[in-house]
Amino acid sequence: MKMTRLGANGPAVSQFGIGAMSFSGTYGDASIEQSHAVLDLCREAGVTHIDTANLYGKGRSEEIIGQWLADRPGAADEIVLATKAGNTGDPERRFNNDPDYLETCIDDSLRRLGVDCVDLFYIHRYDPTHRIEDVAGTLRRLVDKGKAKAVGLSEIAPSTLRRAHSECPIAAVQSEYSLATRAPELGLVQSCAELGATLVAFSPVGRSFLTDAPFTPEQVATYTFTKSNPRFTEPNYSTNIAITDRFRALAADMGEPAAAVAIAWVISRGDHVLPIPGTKNVDHLRELLRGTELQLSQDDVARIDAILPVGWAHGDRYSYAQWAGPERYC
Structure with missing residues (x-):
C-alpha cells in the first residue's frame, strides 16, 4: 500500500x-456485519485511514466504527481516524x-467512536455566518x-482554504474529485499542494458511474x-451510462476492473491526493483496492482522457438543493 502524509507534518x-x-x-x-467485514479487509490490506461524520446515519456510522475498534484490540493504534461536523441535517439551520x-x-x-481524540476533525460544511478565520x-x-x-x-474554495490556513494549519481538504468531477483541478489541487494539505477525494468512482456495476x-x-441528482435523472442518466460504457470497455481491455482504473487515476493526480471510496461490499472493495496497485502509464492516461x-x-x-453548502469557485 502506497503511503503519504496527512498534512505537511502529519502522520503517515x-x-x-x-x-x-x-x-x-x-x-x-x-x-454491522457487512460494515465490519469491509473494515477488516481494509485493515488486512494496509488501509490506515477511516473517514466518517456525525451526519452519517445520525451517528450510526461512528457507532459502527466504534464497535469495530472496541472488538479489535490494537486496531485504534493502527488507524488514522477522521470525522466531521457542522452539517446539521436540520432544515431550520x-x-x-x-x-x-x-x-x-x-x-x-x-x-x-470510543476514543479520546480523533486524528482529523473537519468542518463538514462552512457556515458563512462566521468568518473562516474565526x-x-x-x-x-x-x-x-x-x-x-x-x-x-x-x-471549500481555494481562497477559503488560504484564509483558514493563515489562522490554523489545515491538514486536509475534502472534495469530490474523480474522472467525473474535475473542478478541483482549477485551483484546489494546486493550493493544497502549495500549503501542504492533503486533498481527500470523496466519490472517486463517480457515485458508481466509473465502476462495472453502475x-x-x-x-x-x-x-x-x-433520485433528484441531475446526473442520474433522464436523459442525463442514459447518456452518462453510454459514455462510461466506453470506459468500462477500456478497463476490460486493460484487464482491470473499471473501479480500479478510476482509483488509480485519482492517485496519479499527486502524492497529496488521497481517495476515500465508500462501499459495504467486500468484493467491490477488492476492486477498489486493486487501484492502489496500478501504475498508469502516460499512454493509459491519454486513452482514458x-x-x-x-x-x-x-x-x-x-x-x-444539494448545492447548498459547497462553495463554487470557478
Whole structure:
C-alpha cells in the first residue's frame, strides 16, 4: 500500500482510505456485519485511514466504527481516524460552525467512536455566518484541548482554504474529485499542494458511474441522493451510462476492473491526493483496492482522457438543493 502524509507534518497514512458514509445506509441498507467485514479487509490490506461524520446515519456510522475498534484490540493504534461536523441535517439551520456547537459535536463523536481524540476533525460544511478565520480559530482550540490532532475543511474554495490556513494549519481538504468531477483541478489541487494539505477525494468512482456495476434505474429511484441528482435523472442518466460504457470497455481491455482504473487515476493526480471510496461490499472493495496497485502509464492516461475528456458528464454534480453548502469557485 502506497503511503503519504496527512498534512505537511502529519502522520503517515495509506494513500487510500475508506469512506464510511455507506455504513449509514445512504446507498441501501448496510448491516454491522457487512460494515465490519469491509473494515477488516481494509485493515488486512494496509488501509490506515477511516473517514466518517456525525451526519452519517445520525451517528450510526461512528457507532459502527466504534464497535469495530472496541472488538479489535490494537486496531485504534493502527488507524488514522477522521470525522466531521457542522452539517446539521436540520432544515431550520443546516450549517452551524458555532464554537460551542462544534465542541459538543466532537465530544459526541469521541463518545460514539470510543476514543479520546480523533486524528482529523473537519468542518463538514462552512457556515458563512462566521468568518473562516474565526472558524479556524475554533478548530485550533479543539486541537489545543487535545480533542483532535489535526483539522480540515470540506467542499471549500481555494481562497477559503488560504484564509483558514493563515489562522490554523489545515491538514486536509475534502472534495469530490474523480474522472467525473474535475473542478478541483482549477485551483484546489494546486493550493493544497502549495500549503501542504492533503486533498481527500470523496466519490472517486463517480457515485458508481466509473465502476462495472453502475446504479440501475431501480436503485437510482430508491436512493435519496440519486433520485433528484441531475446526473442520474433522464436523459442525463442514459447518456452518462453510454459514455462510461466506453470506459468500462477500456478497463476490460486493460484487464482491470473499471473501479480500479478510476482509483488509480485519482492517485496519479499527486502524492497529496488521497481517495476515500465508500462501499459495504467486500468484493467491490477488492476492486477498489486493486487501484492502489496500478501504475498508469502516460499512454493509459491519454486513452482514458480520450474517452472521458474534461466535462464529459451530462448534468450538474448537484441539484439546486444539494448545492447548498459547497462553495463554487470557478
